[in-house]
Amino acid sequence: MTAMARTLAVGVAVIAVGVLVAYARVNPYLYFAGYVILQYVVIATAWNILGGYAGYVNFGTPAFFALGAYTAVCLILTVRAPLPVLIVAGGLVSALLGLGIGYLTLRLRGVFFSIATLALAVVLQTVIINWEFVGGSRGLSVIRPAGPPFGSYVTFLFTVMLALAVVAVITARFIERSWIGRGLAALRDDEDAAECMGVPTLRLKLFATTVSGFLLGVAGAPFPYYVTFVEPNSAFALDYAVNALAMPMIGGTTSWIGPVLGAVLLGSAQQLATVTISSEMNLFIVGVVLVAFVVLAPEGILGLTRRLRRR
């Protein structure tokens, strides 16, 4: 239990540092960019729980993210719910969708599962486009609530996202080190063999898809307040799908630190490229880095360092 306590202590310390950083009031753009990188830490970690641990490649990340965001939009429009409620609600709705795709894995494995998740994203986007209440295809402005607990609203959101990232990473680390992680690894290597050995594959898969969905929804829930203008093309952007799999692939999919590493490196590189070159160019970099890594270093940075250490 001491290990768990130590992990929690590190998590609390990270959040405390984040609050201090928020009080430091450096260039406001840094909080803006930091939020995006932290959001990618949550997304990459969430994707990795299903994709890295269980081996089910989810191309539908934007669906879960946007579902979280649009759940928040609904709650803002109807009852003006406070941010914590938005986050929990966004997470829960996405978790339900996750549970749904978990049942899909009964029939669909490997490639078919991935294509189905891609399909899911497009269907959901079509529904949102045709739903006038949340703005349809035109989008909708969201007004931030007045008076954040501290700092400006962006620095506040920055610390909120930092806390969410810490929660996501601790969750992933816990799953990885427990019997659940070992069971998922077993079914990733050979699902039928795992089932024969008595691993409850369906329950584990449902758990992985639900937790992954929950965290993706959580990442999306503060999105309306961050951008203040929500429209389907930005909420369902293919960038999320590509980044969600590029970041763990670059960092390394077998450990919780991989997605964090990938998200921080690739996320910062993208922010730099967006400022210095262009936003199209940063996507190009992601694509090239992704392909280079899967071809040349399939184990990611973690695999590279492991290989170097062995020498």
Add this chain to the structure above:
Amino acid sequence: MFSWDLLANALVAGVLLGGFYAAVSLGVSLIFGLLDIANIAQPAFVILGSYTAYVLNNAYGVDAILTGILLTPVFFVVGAIVYRVYYGSFERRGDESLRGLVFFFGILFIVEVCLSLKFGVDYRLVQAPYIGKSLDLGGGVGVAYRLLVPCLVGVAMTAVLYLFLGRSFYGRAIMAVSQDGVALRLMGADPIHIKTIAFGIGIAAASLAGALLVTIAPVVPSTDRDYIGRMFAITVLGGMGSILGTLVAAIVLGIVESLMATFFGPSWSLAVSFGILLVVLAVRPAGLFGR
């Protein structure tokens, strides 16, 4: 407010759209259906075909479909190279499923971003004498040539591929490699060589399909996403690797989409293919003409 004219027009447009969808899906049918390679980058190659057709049409006034046919050797070579990279990096190591999928997803993304860097996000279209004219079938039913020509070319492509796979040596070898690569090797043919050729043909088909696409409607770099679902829905619905099944499934999808667009509005038609895909995968993964 039900109109028979509207229904008849929607049905005709659906069948024509179906012929075109068949052309778009043949590559996936060959590469995914027969070779079991999850090439989700196929729509990106189709869009690449659209843009090459656009560039040549715009600069030299060459007919889009003619360009599509002329460039098939180039696309064939590109496809062969992509397959060799894929084979060397994934298939030989035996971890093609997860990382191979990511590899193709990356290619899709790179092609799309390169096109938007080069051409921006404006709609691009081609000129041809038949675009804008239509054939009147009587009874209030008209057929636009910009739909009819791609449909006929699509059906012709299907027929050619069907005959090629059934009658020629290489075609039969491709069918054989999809059934049993080891047995093919025992017969003295090299499965990797055969697969390279098949993959090249699949990508070459994308060149022509892209030309048809830009003939039917203007394109932007992100148009490829609309076709991922259609291609795989058609391939799965038709039964993996069945060429005639691809044509039938494409026409079914074309009709359903056209009816959907006519009676519920065009913004819903995209969801149709994915809906069909999800239902088919859940209910009958073998498809209509499955093995």
